[in-house]
Amino acid sequence: MTYTKSTSGKRARKEREFSQPYTTVDVVIFTVIDNALQVLLVQRRAGAGEPFPGRWALPGGFVDVAVDATLEDCARRKLFEKTGVKSPYLEQLGSWGSATRDPRAWSATHVWFALIPAQDVTLAKGANAAEVAWFAVDSVIQKDGLAFDHDTILQAAVERLRSKVEYTSLPAFLLTEPFTLPQLQRMYEVVLGRPVDKSGFRTRMLAASFLKEAGYVAGESNRPAVGYRLADRQTPAVFPRTFSPRSGQ
Amino acid sequence: MTYTKSTSGKRARKEREFSQPYTTVDVVIFTVIDNALQVLLVQRRAGAGEPFPGRWALPGGFVDVAVDATLEDCARRKLFEKTGVKSPYLEQLGSWGSATRDPRAWSATHVWFALIPAQDVTLAKGANAAEVAWFAVDSVIQKDGLAFDHDTILQAAVERLRSKVEYTSLPAFLLTEPFTLPQLQRMYEVVLGRPVDKSGFRTRMLAASFLKEAGYVAGESNRPAVGYRLADRQTPAVFPRTFSPRSGQ
DNA sequence: GAAATAGTGTCTTTGAGACAGTATAAG
C-alpha cells in the first residue's frame, strides 16, 4: 500500500482530502419465519436528493467516523438499530464499489450478513426508520427491484449462505436456545430448499460435537425431544472436508 | 441503506462531503518460487507525512475515482502496475477498516488476493515503485513487521488460500500452461505444506474435468508427461462437498 | 542395463444416502 497516486504529489493529496468515495456499510439480515428464509429490508425515504425514493433496500448507511471504531462495529450498530439484537452471528460478505452504483457519487459499500432467530427481533418502526419489514428471500430475488445494487448483493449473500450451510452448522444461529435436532433439521431444510435425511443428519451433527445437551424440551410435537445449546455462539462448526489426511481428525 | 445519519440532516450532509474515510485497495499477490509460497511486497517511501516509512507493505493504494470504474478494476490496475500481469486469478478477500489502522485518518481498505505464475512476472522496479520483491510467506508471517494491519491481512489471505486449496483447483493458477499433473501436485504440496498421495490426486483431478489434454510435455524429469490446459482460466473447479444428494452429481 | 519419474491397480476404511424399524409421548 503506497497510498500515493502515480500522478503528481501535491495535487493528488489535495484531491484526496476532498474527493474520497462514499464509504458505507450494509447488512443482509436473515431469519426464518413460516418455514421460509426471510431478509430484512428498509424502505427508502422520498426526500429531495434522496436516491431510489420509496424503494426497498438493505439496511445500512454511512460509516460514522465519530461513532464507529471499526467497520464491523458499524455493521453491528446498524443491525442493532433495526432489530434490537445485540449478539447476532455476523460474517463479512464482501464489498461492492463503483462509479455508478450510487447516482450521487463514487461509492463503496462493505457488506456483512447476519443470522438471527426471529423471536429475538423487535422491529424498529417509525422515527427515522421509515419502514422496516421481513420479506421472503425467494420472491425478492425474483422481483429484482431493490435500490442500488442490492439485488446483486442479496443474491451473493444467499449463495454464500446456501453453500456454507452444506458444510457448517450455520443454521443453528437461526434458532433460540435450547433447540432440538428436529428443529435444527428444519432450518437446514428451509435454507437449502430440499429435504434432508434424518438419520444421517443426526449422526453428523452429533459427530461434530458443537452441541451441548440441555435437558428435554416439550417441542411443538407429540413426543418431547432432547434440547441442545451451542458450545460456541460466535463460530460455526465446520464439517470435515475432502483432501484432509485421515490422521488429521 | 438509508445513507442518512441519525443525527441532524444538514450538518450530516456537510460532514459527509468533507470527512469521508480513506478508501484504498490492497492486493495480496501469491506465487511459488523455489518450492515455497511467496508474496509480493512493496517498500514504503520515507517522505514527510508518509506513514510507516521504509517498512514493507502489500501493494495497493487509493482508489482513483477518475480512473477506476470499480473496486476490482482498481485491484487489477495495481496488480498490473507492479507485475505486468494482465489476467491473473483474482478473488476478493474482504475489507478492513478502522479509526486506527492508518495514523492519518479513518481508513478502509478493500483487499483482493491473486495467484500468478512466477514466470509471467516482470517486477516493476525504480520510478515510483521504490522497491518491490518476493518474500517467502512463512518467514513474513513469523516476523510480523509489515506496515498498517497488513500482517493481519496477509494471515487471512494465507488461511483462505490454504483452506480453499483443500477443495478447489486453485493451485492450477500458479502454473503456466501447459502443465503436467506432477507439476500441479507439487503446487498443492507447496501451498498445503504436506505431501499428497499421487494416485488419489490424479483420479480426483481428472474426475473434476477442468483440464484439457494438450500433448506431451518434456518436463524437467526423465519421463515426459501429459500436458494439460485449463478449460476455464477465470473460475476454479470445486471438488464435491458433503451433504449433497447423490443424484446431484 | 540402472535410475528416475509418470502413471495404474488394489485393498481397506470411512462415511454418506436410503430406508426400515423401534421408542415414547399425546389424544
Added chain:
DNA sequence: CTTATACTGTCTCAAAGACACTATTTC
C-alpha cells in the same frame, strides 16, 4: 389403541487413503 413424532439400526455404494505395482523415458 391410534397417531405422530423422536430416535436407532442396517444395507449399499462411492470415494478417499495407503501402498504396491507397471510403464516409459534419460543416461
